[in-house]
Amino acid sequence: MLQTERLGLRPVNRSDIDAILALAGDRLIADTMISIPHPLTPHDVESWIGSSDTETTHTTNRHFAARRNSDKSLVGVISLRDIDHEHRLAELSFWIGRPFWGHAYATEGARAVIGYAFTRMGLNRLQAFRMVRNEASGKVLLKLGFREEGRLRQRVVKWGVFEDVVAYGILKADVADSGAA
């Protein structure tokens, strides 16, 4: 369990399915998430849960449900995906349900997951990707200390259209240098 000022984060489990479907089933979430299909089905959510293993060192994904301390509402999910133990890196991705946007929950939750990845999992690098038009995500990533590393042309197809993606990275040393770890 990771604890921040306003959020508690723990691995997703079956008790999160209904809340995840209600929030991430919103077309606006799928609109800028490379990895969320629309419509979203219970089977899709169950397969994330099945792919999220909390304790072994061989897992490939780790999805954290972020719940608000004040009322236990699920506000979103923050994930470490494609965890690569050989090169000690993973992809950070996140979504926050539309009713909860604009409260800096993404920044607060992701910061805790980054700390966990570098200090508890021993990772050295995290990468993240956002569509060019997703300015909110770009702001979150810069606030977290990620640096822009380049533009991947027509990297994804969304709603049948190729879109460019901006790639970001953050190193354990970047966080240590900022004094935040």
Ligand SMILES: CC(C)(COP(=O)(O)OP(=O)(O)OC[C@H]1O[C@@H](n2cnc3c(N)ncnc32)[C@H](O)[C@@H]1OP(=O)(O)O)[C@@H](O)C(=O)NCCC(=O)NCCS
């Ligand atoms: C991107 C997302 C995670 C942001 O969540 P959030 O909790 O509202 O994020 P924060 O409040 O921490 O920060 C959002 C920042 O973007 C800004 N922002 C919000 N909407 C914006 C927009 N349309 N254009 C530009 N900036 C925007 C906010 O003002 C804030 O910046 P600030 O701190 O300088 O004021 C959320 O909008 C979301 O889940 N979107 C759909 C899924 C998604 O795109 N996930 C990321 C995939 S890479």
